[in-house]
Amino acid sequence: MDQLKRQAAARALEEVRDGMKLGLGTGSTAKHFVELLGERVRAGLKVVGVPTSEATRADAQRCCVPLTTLDDIDRLDLTVDGADEIDPALDLIKGGGGALLREKIVAAASDRMIVIADDSKWVDALGRYPLPVEVIPFGLAATQRAMRTAFAESEVSGQMAVRKAKDGHVFVTDGGHWIIDAHLGRIRNAARLATLLSAIPGVVEHGLFIGLASTAVLAGAQGIRVVERH
Numbered sequence: 001m002d003q004l005k006r007q008a009a010a011r012a013l014e015e016v017r018d019g020m021k022l023g024l025g026t027g028s029t030a031k032h033f034v035e036l037l038g039e040r041v042r043a044g045l046k047v048v049g050v051p052t053s054e055a056t057r058a059d060a061q062r063c064c065v066p067l068t069t070l071d072d073i074d075r076l077d078l079t080v081d082g083a084d085e086i087d088p089a090l091d092l093i094k095g096g097g098g099a100l101l102r103e104k105i106v107a108a109a110s111d112r113m114i115v116i117a118d119d120s121k122w123v124d125a126l127g128r129y130p131l132p133v134e135v136i137p138f139g140l141a142a143t144q145r146a147m148r149t150a151f152a153e154s155e156v157s158g159q160m161a162v163r164k165a166k167d168g169h170v171f172v173t174d175g176g177h178w179i180i181d182a183h184l185g186r187i188r189n190a191a192r193l194a195t196l197l198s199a200i201p202g203v204v205e206h207g208l209f210i211g212l213a214s215t216a217v218l219a220g221a222q223g224i225r226v227v228e229r230h
Helices: 002-013 028-042 054-062 100-108 140-153 190-198
Strands: 021-024 048-051 078-081 113-118 131-135 159-162 178-183 203-206 215-220 223-228
Touching (some): 002 028, 002 113, 002 215, 021 028, 021 100, 028 113, 048 054, 100 131, 100 203, 131 140, 140 159, 140 178, 140 190, 190 203
Parallel strands (some): 078 113, 113 215
Antiparallel strands (some): 131 203
16 A cells, blocks of 8 residues: 555656645655655755645655745645545545645645545545544534534534544644544535535634645556546
């Protein structure tokens, strides 16, 4: 599986040109991209990256990839990131690694987003993977009640759980927030659910990435498959 992720990352790297400003994703597949990008940088490629998490920042620094921020540049040419699920419209569920807020800010500031994954992430409809929703800890019960209403209006329902870290304590994002993982099953109208969740005051961001990815690079036993948004 790791080899497939690296193959997808290598294919995405072919889209990188000298002088590009890049969004650097978070997670196991994106980490391969950062490592491969570092090899190209050390061989003379001139790029600058904006990391989507503190973990990716550390990886990029280790791999000698020059970094900047969205305060210092206004647009990115390309973001390369992984996903937990990808549907045929190239809508995504992201946030399994807990970096969805920064990932979405960076993706939205990019001219293009390439999603790299092994082909197990390809689904006919989103929702088998739990939907991460980043929330403010204050007023958590009120936020969850509002989320239940949003689920009902989108004709989905399921259990919600506050994400725990490996040590058993509540997982805290780089932004200091918590994540609720919603086990919804098949989400028939992801765009509507995304709109309803975004309107809840206690929701900082959610893991539905609608209309952001332009290309998916999927690596499987049969090789690489590239899917473009229609």
